[in-house]
Amino acid sequence: MPKSWFLRIGLVTGLLFLYLPILLLVILSFNANRSVAVWSGFSFHWYRELFNDQQLLSAAWLSVQVAFVSATFAVVLGTLAGLMLARFGAFRGRALFSGMVSAPLVMPEVILGLSLLLLFVSLEQLTGWPEGRGMLTIILSHITFTMAFVTVVVQSRLVSMDASLEEAAMDLGARPAKVFFVITLPIIAPAIVSGWLLAFTLSLDDLVITSFVSGPGSTTLPQVVFSSVRLGLSPKINALATIVVAIVAVGIIIAGIYNARQERMRQLDEKMAAQG
Amino acid sequence: MAAISNPVPGGSRNSAGLVPPEPVEPVTSGQAPGGAGAAEPGPRGSGLGLLSRFRPGRGVVMAIPYGWLLLFFLIPFLIVLKISLSEAQLAIPPFTPLTETLAEEGRTVITLFWDNYRRLTGDDLYIIAYLNSLWIAFVSTIFCLLIGYPVAYAIAKADPRWRAPLLMLIILPFWTSFLIRVYAWIGILSDTGLLNNFLMMLGIIDSPLRILYTPTATYIGITYSYLPFMILPLYATLEKMDNTLLEAAADLGCPPWKAFLTITLPLSIPGMLAGSLLVFIPATGEFVIPELLGGPDTLMIGRVLWSEFFNNRDWPVASAVAIALLLFLVVPIMLFQNVQGRQQEAGRG
Known part of the structure; x- marks a missing residue:
């Protein structure tokens, strides 16, 4: 904790601001009453309702499938793009490429959604592909906007990593492809895993772009959530929020334990190396 | 090497240079003092990078x-x-x-x-919506800066052991749904919501304040949702700052507040700029937050585009709205890419 009182108060205020709303949703998800202000006893009522909502469940399943496929492709493309930016030096068209990679990070989603939809419509007119809008167009769009985030994560890992290992392997005669798979890939693997998880979460959460490029019969979870909260409070969503928070918390704890173990092993390795 | 010291997988929805540097520096040969520059005779990033030697594969x-x-x-x-x-x-x-x-x-x-564009300039609705979006995004950016700066500074000044868990706490909300976090504010801000109940219980107000479905709720929603984007780049800049400057100022009798204003604040401008752009640009085109919290009179351009497209089914006008919005954002976006590019260069060490 910082020493100054002012900073402590600032920090605590900021964290409360970030966490109170989330905490509130978790508490309310167990409230038997609809109202936010009245607590009328502990209940799993909203969870039962959540799990009886077929529309919501099938939307959630579609979202998970879309997120899984999108994240996987985004990781491949994002890793290649990160490699280009971190290792290829000044290739022709680099400025355009880095512009195209980083623009989706800040570009308003309504613009991305509209432009992708118009692309799909025009492509269909010209070539007959993609036929209509649905899961395929959602996945293509999600790959496009999530790969930017993967690129950033992978690129920053590549830039900060020690390149002398790659150089040593090259000097010993390894082909670039081999260097990549044997040396670079294992070192940047944590960044790739992070990138995948990030792309998965972003895809799972996206409403605006999806709304533009989805068709009838392909409704994702955020679309269902949005249409129900647009009309005001909907306690089922509190239950959904609590489940999301629980999954994230478990994931974080597992990652924390894994990291702590890695750190201990590293320290042990260092001690061994120092001794001998 | 194995240390992924960012404890949260993925880190942040953030750009590379802005990802907070790892709080516990892993000891690798490249990062040893003087090692980075000396160890490599410079192939990295100079156009002769190792993969560039393999032309066909590179293509x-x-x-x-x-x-x-x-x-x-x-x-x-x-x-x-x-x-x-x-x-x-x-x-x-x-x-x-x-x-x-x-x-x-x-x-x-x-x-x-050209009529679609003539319509944009001829109808007050569009002009008000554009100006309103820029204003709301600007005010929210200022709020993010005011709340985010002390938080980022506190984390940067905290004991190194605390930094990683604190940063994790900042990043964690990213992993829960954005939509759900915005939705949480409906329950807090509504007329019968928690805030009004709380204030009436304390006797500060007699009748509920109307906050939900007003621009105020939109400011709160945007500030809340985008706050981590401000904190992370700010932290990255503050953490890298050379503390000896502050010590020198203190030795020379400079009071801490003055040292902050004349040393820390100017040195953290790149972080403030990066964070502000990460908040301002997407907030200008925001749709979900004004739609859920803002009420019908909170006109933002993202909503106008949405309703032209989905309600009026006027694709050409929606496209013109998008192009005009892009024109407004061209300068901030170029600035963002410039800042990011510079941070990336700095990241090379």
């Missing part, structure tokens, strides 16, 4: 992401531009083609339909 590696982005990112913008110049019609797709081949003369005629 394939480059073609895939390059081609993807050209097809799914650049070309779509050109299509938006094209359709913004066509006329709406009741058909599938609901706009006229720009080119028309006249059968008897055998030549192609291009008709540009």
Whole structure:
């Protein structure tokens, strides 16, 4: 904790601001009453309702499938793009490429959604592909906007990593492809895993772009959530929020334990190396 | 090397240079003092990088992401531009083609339909919406800065052991749904919501304040949702700062507040700039937050675009709105790419 009182108060205020709303949703998800202000006893009522909502469940399943496929492709493309930016030096068209990679990070989603939809419509007119809008167009769009985030994560890992290992392997005669798979890939693997998880979460959460490029019969979870909260409070969503928070918390704890173990092993390795 | 010291997988929805540096520096040879520069005779990043020696493979590696982005990112913008110049019609797709081949003369005629843009400049609704969006995004950015700066500074000044868990706490909300976090504020801000109940319980107010469905709720929602984007780049800058400058100032009798104003604050401008752009640019085009919290009179351009597209089914006007919004954001976006590029160079060490 910082020493100054002012900073402590600032920090605590900021964290409360970030966490109170989330905490509130978790508490309310167990409230038997609809109202936010009245607590009328502990209940799993909203969870039962959540799990009886077929529309919501099938939307959630579609979202998970879309997120899984999108994240996987985004990781491949994002890793290649990160490699280009971190290792290829000044290739022709680099400025355009880095512009195209980083623009989706800040570009308003309504613009991305509209432009992708118009692309799909025009492509269909010209070539007959993609036929209509649905899961395929959602996945293509999600790959496009999530790969930017993967690129950033992978690129920053590549830039900060020690390149002398790659150089040593090259000097010993390894082909670039081999260097990549044997040396670079294992070192940047944590960044790739992070990138995948990030792309998965972003895809799972996206409403605006999806709304533009989805068709009838392909409704994702955020679309269902949005249409129900647009009309005001909907306690089922509190239950959904609590489940999301629980999954994230478990994931974080597992990652924390894994990291702590890695750190201990590293320290042990260092001690061994120092001794001998 | 194995230390992924960012404890949260993925880190942040953030750009590379802005990802907070790892709080516990892993000891690698490259990062030893003087090692980074001395160890490499400079192939990295100089155009002679190792993979660049392998030409054919390099071409394939480059073609895939390059081609993807050209097809799914650049070309779509050109299509938006094209359709913004066509006329709406009741058909599938609901706009006229720009080119028309006249059968008897055998030549192609291009008709540009500028009315969509004339409508944007002629109708107050659009102008108010644009100005309102810029204003709301600006005010929210200031709020993010005011709340985010002390938080980032506190984390940067905290004991190194505390930094990673504190940063994790900042990043964690990213992993829960954005939509759900915005929704949480409906329950807090509504007339019968928690805030009003709390204030009435304390006797500060007698009748509920109308906050939900007003611009105030939109400011709160945007500030809340985008706060981590401000904190992370700010932290990255503050953490890297050279503390000896502050010690020197203290030795020379400078009071801490003055040292903060004359040393820390100016040195953290790159972080403030990066964070502000990460908040301001997407907030300008925000749709979900004004739609859920803002009420019908909170006019933001993202909502206008949405309703032109989904309610009026006027694709050409929606495209013109998008192009105009892009024009407003061109300067901030270029600034962002510039800042990011510089941070990336700095990241090379």
